[in-house]
Amino acid sequence: MSLKPLLRKVFLVDLIKGLKVTFHYQPPSQAITEQYPLERPVIFERFRGQPRLKVDPDKGNSLCIVCNLCALACPEQLIVVKGERNPVTKRKEPVSWTYDLSRCMFCGLCAEACSTDALELTQDYEMALYSREGMVLDQAALERGQEPVRYVK
Amino acid sequence: MLDALKSYLTAGNTPGEAGSMLWATIYILVITLGISLAVIAMNWLERKILAHMQIRLGPMRVGPHGLLQPFADALKLLIKEDIIPQEADKLVFWMAPVVVTMTAFTTFLVVPFGRTHAVTDMNIGVLFMLGISSLGVLGIIMAGWSSNSHYPLMGALRSSAQMVSYEVAMGLAIVSAVLMTSLKSGTGTLSMIGIVEAQNAQQTWFIFKFFPLGFLAFAVFAIAMIAETNRAPFDLPEAESELVAGFHTEYSGFRWSLFFLAEYAAMLAVSSIAVTLWLGGWMRPFPNWLGGATWDMAFSFVPALSLFVLAGMCLLGALRMPRIPQMRIQTVGLAMFGSLLGFVGLVLLVPAVRDRIQDIFWFVAKVAFFMYLYIWYRGTFPRYRFDQLMRVGWKVLLPIGLGVLIATAIVGLFPQLTSVMAGVTQ
Numbered sequence: 001m002s003l004k005p006l007l008r009k010v011f012l013v014d015l016i017k018g019l020k021v022t023f024h025y026q027p028p029s030q031a032i033t034e035q036y037p038l039e040r041p042v043i044f045e046r047f048r049g050q051p052r053l054k055v056d057p058d059k060g061n062s063l064c065i066v067c068n069l070c071a072l073a074c075p076e077q078l079i080v081v082k083g084e085r086n087p088v089t090k091r092k093e094p095v096s097w098t099y100d101l102s103r104c105m106f107c108g109l110c111a112e113a114c115s116t117d118a119l120e121l122t123q124d125y126e127m128a129l130y131s132r133e134g135m136v137l138d139q140a141a142l143e144r145g146q147e148p149v150r151y152v153k
Numbered sequence: 154m155l156d157a158l159k160s161y162l163t164a165g166n167t168p169g170e171a172g173s174m175l176w177a178t179i180y181i182l183v184i185t186l187g188i189s190l191a192v193i194a195m196n197w198l199e200r201k202i203l204a205h206m207q208i209r210l211g212p213m214r215v216g217p218h219g220l221l222q223p224f225a226d227a228l229k230l231l232i233k234e235d236i237i238p239q240e241a242d243k244l245v246f247w248m249a250p251v252v253v254t255m256t257a258f259t260t261f262l263v264v265p266f267g268r269t270h271a272v273t274d275m276n277i278g279v280l281f282m283l284g285i286s287s288l289g290v291l292g293i294i295m296a297g298w299s300s301n302s303h304y305p306l307m308g309a310l311r312s313s314a315q316m317v318s319y320e321v322a323m324g325l326a327i328v329s330a331v332l333m334t335s336l337k338s339g340t341g342t343l344s345m346i347g348i349v350e351a352q353n354a355q356q357t358w359f360i361f362k363f364f365p366l367g368f369l370a371f372a373v374f375a376i377a378m379i380a381e382t383n384r385a386p387f388d389l390p391e392a393e394s395e396l397v398a399g400f401h402t403e404y405s406g407f408r409w410s411l412f413f414l415a416e417y418a419a420m421l422a423v424s425s426i427a428v429t430l431w432l433g434g435w436m437r438p439f440p441n442w443l444g445g446a447t448w449d450m451a452f453s454f455v456p457a458l459s460l461f462v463l464a465g466m467c468l469l470g471a472l473r474m475p476r477i478p479q480m481r482i483q484t485v486g487l488a489m490f491g492s493l494l495g496f497v498g499l500v501l502l503v504p505a506v507r508d509r510i511q512d513i514f515w516f517v518a519k520v521a522f523f524m525y526l527y528i529w530y531r532g533t534f535p536r537y538r539f540d541q542l543m544r545v546g547w548k549v550l551l552p553i554g555l556g557v558l559i560a561t562a563i564v565g566l567f568p569q570l571t572s573v574m575a576g577v578t579q
Contacts, residue, residue, distance in 0.1 A: 015534065022206040022533045033210040038475055 048106040048121035051099055053142040062143070063118035066092040073113035078103045099142055101127060102135035167265075167346070169273020180272045184261050192417040196223040199528050206532035217487035218470065233406035238300060241403065245299035250404065250411035253292035257418035260285045264425045265346045267435045267512030278345035279327060282426055283320075286381075289419060290316045293390070293400050296412070300403040308399025311539065312390035315380055318546040319387075323377035325554030329370040329561040330430040333359050336565055349434030356441060360431040363564050369557045371431040373550050375526075378423040380546065382416065384527055386534035387542060424523035425516070432519050435512035453507050456514035460498030467491025 008014060034041060043049070054063045066083030078100035083092045111119050124145065129135060168176035197212070197220065204211030212219025237246055263278040265271040275281050290313050297309020334351035335341030342348060352358055360371045380387040383399075391399030401412045428434060437452045471488040474480050501510055537545065563570075 018533045019529060022529065025208050026202070026205045028205055028210060031205065031208050031210045033208075035210070035213060038477070 043123040043125065045123070047123050047125075048108045048111075050122050050124040050127055050145065051101075051104070051110070051137070051142060052120050052122050052145055053097065053139060054118050054120060055143055062094055062139070063116045064094045064097070065116055065118075066094050067115055069113040069115060070110035070119050073109040075107065075109065076100075076103045076105065079110060094139055097137075097139035097142060099137045100135060101137055102132050167269060167271045167274050169271075169275075177272055180270075181262075184264075184266075184272065185258060188258065188261060188418050188421060189414070191421060192414055193223045193227070195417050195420075195524055196226070196413075198524070199531075202525070202528045203532050206529070217474065217483040217490075220487070220490070227410065230406055230410040235406050235408065236403075238302065238403050240301045242299040242301065245295050246403075249292050249296035249299060250408045250415070251292075252295060253289050253415040254411045254418070256285050256289045256292065257415040257422060260422040261418075261425075263345050264422070265349060265429060265434055266516045267509075268346065268350075269509075270435070270513055271346060274344055274346045276347075277343045279331065279343045279348070279426065279430070282345070282422065283324065283327070286419060286422055287316065287320055289415065292415075296404070297400040300400075302403055304396045304398070304402045305400050308390045308396045308402070311396075312383060312400060315383070315387065315389065315542060315546070318543060319377045319380040319550070322373055322546060322550035322554045323381060325551070325558050326370040326374040326377065327426075327430065329366070329554070329558045330359050330374075332558070332561050332565060333362050333367065345429050345434075348429055349436065352433050353436060358431060358433040358436075363561060366557055366561050366564065367431065369553060370561070371427070373554045373557065374427055374431070376545075377550060378427060379527070379530065380542070381423055382420045382527075384420065385531035386536050388531075388536060389539055389542060420524065420527060421520060424520045424527075427523060428516060428519040435516040437511070437515050453511050454502070456511055457498045457501040457507070459514075459518075460494050460501060464491045464493075464495035464498060467494060 055061065056063055064081070064083075066081050068081055071077070071079040071081055080096070080098045081094055082096045083094045085091070086093050106121060108121050111121050114120075122145070168174075168180055200222070201211040201219065212222040215222045215225045237243055260282045262272045263275045263281055265274070293312045293316075294309045297305040297307075297312070300306070330348070331341050331343060333355075334348050336351075337355050338351065342351065355362070359367045361367060379385075383390045389399075390396070391401070396402070401409055404412060437449075437455075439448075443452075467487055468491040471484050471491060474484040474487065500506055
């Protein structure tokens with residue numbers, strides 16, 4: 001063994017280096033833990049979370065024109081849209097909308113396919129529920145956005 | 154009765170020497186309580202410091218900054234189902250945690266927290282501590298064997314091999330410190346109090362004596378004591394990734410918590426041996442450099458001051474808690490804990506208490522430093538392989554320990570040697 005590595009071993013240089021590293025990590029301000037309900041993570045714009053159906057802010061009607069492209073794009077086939085033509089506006093309007101969240105994998109293909117940008121995957125992520133039934137969202141739920149279930153003592 | 158209680162207070166020695174049964178009992182109770190509290194505190198500190206070293210937060214929810222977490226855990230352990238495996242040797246299984254805990258606590262009989270603050274001054278103090286603490290291995294082997302299961306048996310075998318081989322190096326390091334006690338007085342001593350007094354008489358801590366000999370002996374002991382207590386990086390007997398939990402795999406609930414208690418008590422015990430032998434026991438730091446009555450006075454305020462600092466940290470933490478209704482109780486609790494610490498600090502300012510408490514404070518502070526080292530090592534070092542462990546023990550620590558022992562003897566005898574040589578040459 002040459003001299004330098006021997007001296008390194010005798011004076012425990014590497015161990016002391018390691019000790020130094022862990023010592024400097026100590027200030028709690030460095031901790032990357034997130035205290036979840038108190039602190040919330042930064043959600044990025046392109047995050048694909050809870051689906052929402054947009055409503056025209058001026059007129060109050062749904063932006064969806066029931067073109068069925070989202071249902072066709074969905075690999076899980078969890079979107080079912082039915083609609084009929086409004087005789088006054090000559091526009092197709094959704095009659096029933098179902099979106100089965102329990103099968104959704106948030107690929108975002110539906111939102112990409114939407115021709116009017118009515119369907120969108122938002123940045124909301126608190127979608128946990130107590131039963132599977134509530135996972136099937138109808139039009140009202142999709143427009144309102146699902147409220148997270150709050151844990152109450 | 155009251156006179157018997159009072160007369161001891163002015164005696165200036167330990168209850169064992171004064172022959173006061175009553176005070177000895179009080180001391181034993183206080184020490185047992187103190188160690189249990191220290192283990193609880195150590196549990197919290199270990200989880201917190203380790204978490205911070207791994208850039209985590211550690212317990213944060215039970216109480217402010219997780220301060221009540223150890224109590225919650227203790228409660229959980231106490232109400233857990235007490236399981237004894239069907240095929241286990243019931244009696245031995247039952248006895249093992251008792252043996253381990255009793256040995257770990259018995260060692261504290263001779264630990265001097267101060268000149269008057271030890272249960273008794275035994276003239277074979279160090280030997281007693283080593284002997285009793287090595288009985289702990291027996292408990293571990295009993296636990297491993299009686300569980301009638303593979304992992305515990307493997308853990309117990311590893312543990313016994315490790316403890317036996319590191320005890321040799323440990324003993325050699327201790328002997329070299331004991332040799333140093335004879336330097337000025339001519340007769341060495343094994344009494345824990347005597348060793349500290351020898352350091353006082355020689356005006357130096359043994360870690361600085363014959364530099365680097367004292368330091369080397371201390372280093373050998375510091376490494377061997379980690380292996381002795383089965384802590385990282387020598388925690389092979391309970392290596393989680395290999396042996397589940399080693400010798401206490403089959404234990405749960407209260408019995409498991411006894412093992413836990415014993416492990417931490419043993420850590421405290423070996424740390425206090427190290428403090429007594431090399432770091433001047435209960436004596437305050439810098440007695441030579443910052444000597445004199447003024448400095449004595451200044452240092453006697455340190456216990457109170459350090460409690461004030463802790464109290465200030467608690468109050469600051471209470472101010473910085475998130476201001477939401479759910480955290481209100483925790484904030485108030487933290488503020489109250491801080492005020493309690495501050496109040497204890499105020500009590501420590503009273504001259505009579507101050508004089509009596511400061512030796513305990515310095516001893517505890519030094520032991521606390523060792524406890525921090527234990528956590529620091531655990532947060533940093535990867536575990537040794539078994540053959541590496543044995544190599545470190547037998548091929549590195551043992552020769553160094555022997556060499557230090559012989560060198561200490563030679564250097565210590567140097568004055569006599571030179572005079573003899575002078576006589577021969579004349």
